[in-house]
Amino acid sequence: MSTDATDPQPQQPTFDGPPLSLEEELAAARAEPEPGPSIETVNASLKDGLNRCPKCGGTDVQLRASTGMLVCLFCRHQWQEARVEEEFGLGEGIDDLQGTVIASGARDIAADAEQMVTFKCDACGAEVVVDTAHALNARCHWCRHTFNVNQQIPNGAVPDAVLPFKLTKDEAVERIRAFAGKRRLFAHKRFKAEFTPENVLGVYLPYLVVDARAETSYWGTGEVETRRWTEKQGDDRVTYYAADVYRLQREVAFTVDDLTIEGSSARADFGSQTTNNIVNTVLPFDTKNAVKWNASYLVGYSSEKRDLNVEGLAPVLEDQLLSIGRSQVEGSLDRFDRGVRWEQEKIDVGGSRWVSMYLPVWLYSYQQKSGGMLHYIAVNARTGETMGSIPVSQPKLILAALTIGTVLEGLAGAILVATA
Amino acid sequence: MSAVSLVLVHLAQLVQLVPLASGDGGIWLLAAGPVGAVGTYWLIYRYYRNTDKSHAYERDTLIEAQQVTGGEDKIDHIGRTRDSDIDGDNRHSHRQRVQRVQ
Numbered sequence: 001m002s003t004d005a006t007d008p009q010p011q012q013p014t015f016d017g018p019p020l021s022l023e024e025e026l027a028a029a030r031a032e033p034e035p036g037p038s039i040e041t042v043n044a045s046l047k048d049g050l051n052r053c054p055k056c057g058g059t060d061v062q063l064r065a066s067t068g069m070l071v072c073l074f075c076r077h078q079w080q081e082a083r084v085e086e087e088f089g090l091g092e093g094i095d096d097l098q099g100t101v102i103a104s105g106a107r108d109i110a111a112d113a114e115q116m117v118t119f120k121c122d123a124c125g126a127e128v129v130v131d132t133a134h135a136l137n138a139r140c141h142w143c144r145h146t147f148n149v150n151q152q153i154p155n156g157a158v159p160d161a162v163l164p165f166k167l168t169k170d171e172a173v174e175r176i177r178a179f180a181g182k183r184r185l186f187a188h189k190r191f192k193a194e195f196t197p198e199n200v201l202g203v204y205l206p207y208l209v210v211d212a213r214a215e216t217s218y219w220g221t222g223e224v225e226t227r228r229w230t231e232k233q234g235d236d237r238v239t240y241y242a243a244d245v246y247r248l249q250r251e252v253a254f255t256v257d258d259l260t261i262e263g264s265s266a267r268a269d270f271g272s273q274t275t276n277n278i279v280n281t282v283l284p285f286d287t288k289n290a291v292k293w294n295a296s297y298l299v300g301y302s303s304e305k306r307d308l309n310v311e312g313l314a315p316v317l318e319d320q321l322l323s324i325g326r327s328q329v330e331g332s333l334d335r336f337d338r339g340v341r342w343e344q345e346k347i348d349v350g351g352s353r354w355v356s357m358y359l360p361v362w363l364y365s366y367q368q369k370s371g372g373m374l375h376y377i378a379v380n381a382r383t384g385e386t387m388g389s390i391p392v393s394q395p396k397l398i399l400a401a402l403t404i405g406t407v408l409e410g411l412a413g414a415i416l417v418a419t420a
Numbered sequence: 421m422s423a424v425s426l427v428l429v430h431l432a433q434l435v436q437l438v439p440l441a442s443g444d445g446g447i448w449l450l451a452a453g454p455v456g457a458v459g460t461y462w463l464i465y466r467y468y469r470n471t472d473k474s475h476a477y478e479r480d481t482l483i484e485a486q487q488v489t490g491g492e493d494k495i496d497h498i499g500r501t502r503d504s505d506i507d508g509d510n511r512h513s514h515r516q517r518v519q520r521v522q
Binding site: 094183186187219220221222223226238239240241242243244245246247248249250251252253254255256257258259260270272275277278280281282283284319320322323324326327328329330331332333336338339340341342343344345346347387388389390391392397398400401402404405406407408409410411412413415416419 | 446447449450452453454455456457458460461464465467468469470471473474475477478479480481482483484485486487488489490491492493494495496497498499500501502503504505506507508509510511512514515517518519520521522
């Protein structure tokens with residue numbers, strides 16, 4: 001590279017204080033990295049153990065799905081927790097996000113954290129154990145008080161927010177029945193015989209809900225058709241094309257609000273041996289309506305523990321943001337009527353904010369005997385979107401395919417004979 | 421989707437192909453049977469198992485994008501080809517990852 005003689009003096013680096021001594025440099029190098037910015041989402045009004053109805057003091061509290069509110073089963077008082085969107089300002093400032101902001105419930109899971117949480121019952125003195133892998137409530141087996149796990153423990157079981165169930169079990173059963181009803185003809189015989197949608201289970205699944213700001217760039221090759229003509233070759237007519245070839249580049253900056261990513265490794269595996277894509281398909285949820293954590297929302301429902309950390313999911317976020325960027329630039333490619341081949345891509349995630357949430361799903365599962373594959377029919381318990389995987393009867397399916405193939409072959413033969 | 425409607429779809433496709441077939445003896449029409457059988461299997465299997473479905477986050481997420489910028493330079497001209505489109509067209513395959521640059 002040549003330099004122009006009239007160039008001004010090269011810019012001096014900005015002065016940022018006197019140089020550090022060797023000891024100071026070493027101390028800085030050894031220092032623990034500063035924790036990233038965080039949002040504290042612990043519901044301070046609740047505690048681990050007994051949480052009483054604000055009106056009568058009863059502990060028998062659960063969600064009433066039809067209203068989305070908590071109801072005290074003793075005095076019928078209803079109330080709800082505040083929406084996290086406003087409480088923690090989650091919808092704001094996505095344009096200004098810097099670095100990785102992690103809400104307290106989405107922090108790294110400690111590998112040695114206990115699954116079991118033990119409470120001493122305030123009412124009768126008995127010890128009550130909650131297995132946080134499957135539930136966050138338990139009843140004292142002596143005095144029947146309900147105990148809740150509300151404080152965020154480092155085993156990933158308590159998220160920042162929860163989106164309560166809205167669809168009742170009956171509504172979910174109806175949707176599952178309708179979904180399977182349309183797929184009876186080629187369904188596996190055993191599946192049809194054992195189909196009992198009443199066994200559907202309400203499950204809170206763990207997700208990380210991400211706001212992010214990103215800039216993406218893409219490089220590739222595009223072609224524009226300039227001419228098209230037909231030539232006769234023997235009995236055939238062959239179409240030829242002429243085209244201009246372009247090297248192209250596109251950039252787009254964007255923000256995403258509430259991108260939802262699986263927080264459980266069991267659910268995040270989309271290999272062909274699983275039907276996890278079914279549960280993924282019922283996304284999105286109206287995550288804006290998620291409320292502050294209160295374990296009472298989980299009474300009567302099952303839950304799955306988060307076991308994936310933000311750091312491990314950063315590549316998934318980048319992948320999804322790259323896909324979003326690609327879909328955004330697609331509108332600028334109309335001119336390239338012969339297509340575009342993207343060859344390189346780049347992403348710069350300027351900032352991201354991660355919040356862990358429990359989202360409600362009605363799950364009907366069926367374990368296929370041959371092969372052992374677990375099939376799901378999943379219903380989004382907020383929007384009602386339903387998706388499923390129904391095991392097929394291979395003999396029936398092959399018979400149908402062969403029948404149609406034979407009919408078509410017969411017709412093709414008849415046409416050939418008629419036109420010969 | 422019933423088997424009858426599948427047969428009708430295939431028949432409609434076949435009828436459209438008849439004028440084209442008359443030019444070259446239409447021997448390739450005999451492929452209709454195997455192609456129809458495989459197509460039927462695949463369509464029904466996919467309707468039952470939904471293996472191709474996933475959350476369309478590119479569409480179903482709140483996205484605020486700024487203006488798309490960029491440029492293009494003509495680098496070559498293809499004078500005569502039988503290919504009707506570019507090799508490896510991935511403009512609609514948003515999830516197909518390509519080489520990452522830093």
